[in-house]
Amino acid sequence: MLILGVESSCDETGVALYDSDAGLLAHTLHSQVAMHAEYGGVVPELASRDHVRRVVPLLRGALSAAGKSLADIDAVAYTRGPGLSGALLVGCAFAEALAFALGKPTLPVHHLEGHLLSPLLSADPPAFPFVALLVSGGHTQLMRVSAVGTYEILGETLDDAAGEAFDKSAKLLGLPYPGGALLSRLAESGDPARFSLPRPMLHSADLNFSFSGLKTAVLTLVREQGSSLDEQLRADIARAFQESIVEVLVKKSLKALKATGLQTLVVAGGVGANRQLREQLNAQARRKRFRVYYPELEFCTDNGAMIALAGCLRLQAGTPAKVAGSFSVQPRWPLLQLPVAETEDGAC
Secondary structure, eight states, rough: OEEEEEEEEESSEEEEEEEEEEEEEEEEEEOOHHHHHTTTTTTHHHHHHHHHHHHHHHHHHHHHHOOGGGGGGOOOEEEEESSSSHHHHHHHHHHHHHHHTOOOOOOEEHHHHHHHOOOGSSSSOOOOSEEEEEEEEOOOEEEEEEEETTEEEEESSSSSOOHHHHOHHHHHTTTOSSSHHHHHHHHHOTTTTTTOOOOOTTOOOOOOOOOOHHHHHHHHHHHGGGGGHHHHHHHHHHHHHHHHHHHHHHHHHHHHHHHOOEEEEESSGGGGOOHHHHHHHHHHHHHHEEEEEEGGEEETTSSSHHHHHHHHHHHHHTOBBBTTTTTOOOSOOGGSOOOOSSOOOOOO
């Protein structure tokens, strides 16, 4: 079974072809970072228009790379939400129209489910059940993932997501958009002993997070430096910020493993590409003898491959596809509103 996946929830247009037997055949991606950088953030209307321009050429590229034609597609999966309304509508309308023209069914996919399942694209995928740490620009959550569609939220951020805190703190340090990855690179040359920032909710009794106060602490520290804020000071503050946020993410993840009794941790989302986070989790995994899995770096950010995979896994788990032609998007779509899959095997 060949699944076409289309992702357009924000500022990346992704198209992929996933075969239930052969795995991922091809994926193409266009990032709008350069376009939005001029404005210091994502402009929704520009994002939508760019998705319109990119999706057809990306589809042609994926088909060519996979050596497939439109006639070979068995179903079309696309991101229904959450995300930007206009951006979601572009991908949804394109997927539904294409599927209708081909006489094929569609599979509306939850964006976060795509991220949660993205480590299954690896050559050495994790097995259910596992604890998932989902860390991105819009979400920070710890979940117990028992099977495709069977999710339990163990903890989540009460305010800013980890990726959002990275981006906002980067802006306070004068870094250009998108700042999160730039802050991480800057932190590598910082002195970890120069500054100490709060570890919000590190010792709380629950598994929730809070990062807005950490962002405020960065703002206060930057203001204290005044005109003396040079490149090394910026690097030292960036390092202190990253040390704080990574320690919280690692400690909460360990606490979730202990609470559930599970020995497998999956890290997904854009912040999952952070080198220091990976190093500390890997060190803890060796020390405490659990396994930690990450998606490949190219699948940490938004992409069509994770949407195609999620659609395929849903089909295999018994979730029915829908007849193409009518559609709606859900910019705000709680993950726990997803239907539980009928079966638990669902291997693709």
